Amino acid sequence: MNVTHLECAACGRRHEARRLHNLCTQCGKPLLVRYDLQQAATSLTKEALQEREPDLWRYREVLPVEREENVISLGEGFTPLVHASRLGQQLGLSQLYIKDEGQNPTQSFKARGMTAAVSMAKELGAKKLAVPSAGNAAGALAAYAARAGMEAHIFMPRDTPRANVIECEQTGAHVTLMDGLITDCGAEVGRRKDAEGWFDVSTLKEPYRIEGKKTMGYELAEQFEWQLPDVILYPTGGGTGLIGMWKAFDEMEQMGWIDSKRPRMITVQASGCAPIVNAFEQGKRFADEFPNAHTTASGLRVPKAIGDFLILDALRASGGTAVAVTDEELIKATKEIGAAEGLFCAPEGAACLPALKELLADGSVKPNARIVLFNTGSGVKYVESFSN
Ligand SMILES: Cc1ncc(COP(=O)(O)O)c(C=O)c1O
Numbered sequence: 001m002n003v004t005h006l007e008c009a010a011c012g013r014r015h016e017a018r019r020l021h022n023l024c025t026q027c028g029k030p031l032l033v034r035y036d037l038q039q040a041a042t043s044l045t046k047e048a049l050q051e052r053e054p055d056l057w058r059y060r061e062v063l064p065v066e067r068e069e070n071v072i073s074l075g076e077g078f079t080p081l082v083h084a085s086r087l088g089q090q091l092g093l094s095q096l097y098i099k100d101e102g103q104n105p106t107q108s109f110k111a112r113g114m115t116a117a118v119s120m121a122k123e124l125g126a127k128k129l130a131v132p133s134a135g136n137a138a139g140a141l142a143a144y145a146a147r148a149g150m151e152a153h154i155f156m157p158r159d160t161p162r163a164n165v166i167e168c169e170q171t172g173a174h175v176t177l178m179d180g181l182i183t184d185c186g187a188e189v190g191r192r193k194d195a196e197g198w199f200d201v202s203t204l205k206e207p208y209r210i211e212g213k214k215t216m217g218y219e220l221a222e223q224f225e226w227q228l229p230d231v232i233l234y235p236t237g238g239g240t241g242l243i244g245m246w247k248a249f250d251e252m253e254q255m256g257w258i259d260s261k262r263p264r265m266i267t268v269q270a271s272g273c274a275p276i277v278n279a280f281e282q283g284k285r286f287a288d289e290f291p292n293a294h295t296t297a298s299g300l301r302v303p304k305a306i307g308d309f310l311i312l313d314a315l316r317a318s319g320g321t322a323v324a325v326t327d328e329e330l331i332k333a334t335k336e337i338g339a340a341e342g343l344f345c346a347p348e349g350a351a352c353l354p355a356l357k358e359l360l361a362d363g364s365v366k367p368n369a370r371i372v373l374f375n376t377g378s379g380v381k382y383v384e385s386f387s388n
């Protein structure tokens, strides 16, 4: 157990590790887990990893759970990094890869965050968990809570993909559908949680989902034999995966595994909900709430993200950028990737392709670069998006 403390990502205030926390008690921003990385590196070595199970708990020294029996797992992580050679050839690229997160339990990368959050909730004594969700986080929470024997209370917009609603019901969660957006669902959880005794596992409003998601950064490094790619395109809603990978790269550098070179981090959003793209273009550190948010890529329908400044800091520090694509483009891209590579992507993941094309066309990404697109989920959850 190498956790030393939790640290506010904005004001730096220290918080004690071994108790339940939501946001910073001083400034209301997200808390990040800090480790004794020198200690972690004594047993977490590149050689040791070769003997470990192919799931994200292979990085347990840099994950927060203390006691093995509290780990609630469905076999998440260590997803394939697919060399997209046919799609790459069509685009004139030899080093195009897709990290296929659709192969996680509950068919999305949200499983990574929830395995960590639910395991920690168990370790720290929570019994009832609540979450606002665009869909996939809900399905993941429902599954991991069921496995932990905990209650899951889920709040989703009424027009969330049907498959997400059904999977939550079939894994025993309490589901409430709301007229409004994920931000309205989050406000409802906030209003009711104290009276109901719920622990709020909204992304970045508790410190551990990001710890699960950061393992995507560890895996990329390991799967590329400890050379990070040049460019990462990531479909960004709350941004937890992007912020998590950025944190993982720093941790790996401190453990002496990689040097200071970083991939260019590229946020991809839908043009109907692009708060980070707007803030990036306007040079702002915090994003304004995006009005009338709409997109069929439901995971990208996040009009206001609490970690906005962390996303924007990573984009700028890495020499990256932020790109918006239309729903028409991202739906078309799903078939293009599917027909070329046999991967049925979530529309959020598919959105990376038109964004990449734009960056190739304006010369800001070079064809000889090693490029990773994040397919964050499976298209099977999105029947409605493809049926008209
Ligand atoms: C498939 C999919 N992709 C991307 C996202 C956005 O993820 P993040 O909150 O890490 O930005 C979501 C969130 O719901 C999602 O379900």
Ligand SMILES: [Zn+2]
Binding pocket: 008, 009, 010, 011, 012, 013, 024, 025, 026, 027, 028, 029
């Ligand atoms: Zn703070």
